[in-house]
Amino acid sequence: MDQKIIVTVDVVLLTLVGERLEVLLSRREREPFAEQWALPGGYVHAVEDADSLAAARRVLREKASLTSPYLEQLYTFSGATRDPRGWSASIAYYALVSADTLRPAGPAPFELWPVDELPRLCFDHARIVDGALERLRSKSAYSSLPCYLLPPTFTLTELQQTYEHVLGQKLDKSAFRRKLADFDFLEVVKDAQRTGSHRPAQLYRIREEKNLMLFDRTI
Incomplete structure (x- = not known):
């Protein structure tokens, strides 16, 4: 009989x-690799989950x-040796959130780890993290993807710094601002500015109808 x-x-x-990308991890509650x-x-629930995206959303909740x-779906990792319980397939996704989102009211069921200082991960999860980082960095060079690491409103300086932290390189300010103007995926938040030790800075947000913007050339 074939194995399930x-x-x-x-x-x-x-x-x-x-300035550091971090990834959310938690300790497994049961074998294999408990703690x-x-x-x-988690498992895909055949009755509850309409598809793998619904399963990924449920897992995050x-x-x-x-x-x-x-x-976004990343890749399917599969094989007979990645899980000691038997032949398995993991449909991997990667998600982006602002750090402000990860502030639970009580004890957190997870921890954030810098992507370059990860502990030993079970299964092939280190490989999955590497794949997600490669996808994020390559896609950020030609899209508005890094915006999802920011809170809903942000300054242009904060946006440029986010791109720089993701891509791992400094960007020319004038060229970056021209790029933003060319693709017009931001809108001004009226009567909203960031105040601090420097002069007030205008706040922006992603145009709702734009969602993820793809550029015709790299940043």
Whole structure:
């Protein structure tokens, strides 16, 4: 008799804390790999989940008590050796949220880890994290994707710094501002400015109808 295939979803939830990308991890509650660090994940529920995206959204609600404004399928990781329970397939997703979102009222069921200082992860979750980082960085070079790491409103300086932290390189301010003007995916938040030690800075947000903007050339 053929062995039943294990089908799960795993989510790489990324956020920007200061200047560093961090990923959400939690300790597994049961075997295999009980008490070891893992990505939020779980079985696909054939009756409850309409598709794998619905399963990924449910996992985030159950494991991290949140809904991500951006959730994209990454890749399907599969094989006979990735899970000691048997032949398995994990439909992996990556999600982006503002760090402000990850502030639970009580004890958090998860921890954030810098992507370059990860603990040992169970299954092949380290490989999944690497795949998500590669996708984020490559896609950020030609899209508005880094905006999802920011709060709903932000300054142009904060937006440029976010791109720089994701891409790992400094960007020319004038060229970056011209790029923003060319693709027109931001709108001014009327009567809203960021105040501080410097002169007030205008606040912006993503145009609702734009969602994810793809550029015809890289940043």
